[in-house]
Amino acid sequence: MTDLILAASSSGSGGGAGGSWLTGLIDWTVSLMDVIGPVGAGIGIALENIFPPIPSEIILPVAGLTAARGSFTLVEALVWTIAGSVVGALLLYGLGRLLGADRLRKAAHWIPLVKVEDVDKTIAWFEKHGGKAVFLGRMLPIFRSLISIPAGVSKMPVWRFTLLTAAGSAIWNTIFVLAGFFLGEKWHIVEQYAGILQWIVIGVVAAVVVWFVVVRVRAAVRTKQWQEPGD
Template sequence: MDMVELATDAIADYGYWALGVFLVILAPEALMPFAGFLAHEGLLNLWLSILVGSLGGTAGSTLIYLLARRAGEERVRDLLRRRGRWVLVRESDLDKVLGVYERKGDWIVAGGRLIPTVRSLVSIPAGLLPMSFGRFVGLTFLGTFIWNSFLGLAGYTLGAQWSALEPYLGVYGALVTATVLVVVGIFVVRRLLAQGIKGR
């Protein structure tokens, strides 16, 4: 039995608290359509499920934010100065990321919750800036609530066919992940080429 099966069994047996706890560590795409189905069957309240799931997702993202905040910008900068060349990341790359966050952080934190893979990463620069705790939590909850509402309502609408949503979410997640990998790949190749030229 994998983690998702364990989670769905726990939600079916124990309801809201299990949904909230598992969404601290699992992606909402795995559980919110199922919660919507349970609401369709009258076993859970749809909007309470969405609220609890959003609180769990927000808690998970906030843990990452707090870890980044505890590490601190200076510690990360020091690590990049000493070891950055081994991971092909420079201190100037951090400056660029933090600069984008200072200009568009609200949209990135809220909108990033709708994007698999990116969802967890957006908490890190927010913690390094650091974006204020209240602002981060509020924006994270907003984005998470919007996405969980879509997933929960989809599961509710599909009813017993809720699992039919899974292939579409899988394609969506795969496309986003592939896009991220392509962008990272381009970055790595360009950085390797730049280092090779400098080494001559």
């Protein structure tokens, strides 16, 4: 089964040297499923939360495919992958709690174009809308992992964070596990559509970053011109 999965993932990702290390990670995760069953899928998804380049869009369908072949049940695949999502998210949540708002405010003094007020506004926004952000963020590439850190920084109650993470992860994981379960050897089709979503998210994030930099640079230029003598 491992050879079949690797061949499909290589064709889906376009191959090349850039994918060799990723293929190795996928190979290792698939081997875990072969050896220790659904627990291996849970470990793979936990690692995906901590290290986003590991693609859940491959691990989850593979777990569904493995369940379809009878290595373990569909329920086991769902339970263990959701558990893995929660464990990985809690580790990043703990990192956010350890980092804390005070350290972020101090770091803001040293980051170009970033103000201390930005940290305070972000925390205030998260305290107001954090529940929706955590739940919906679990269903978006990149944000699936990163959303856990501001939740920790803002000190969202751990029980609430855990429930929201489990609920959002249950939706995302179920879609991909079922895709692998019902599509069988054609499971990699879903990876292609997930890749489109990922690029959309990356494009939106890039646009927001560019907008932020342009606005701050213009503001800095105006401030400098205002402070220059003779104006």
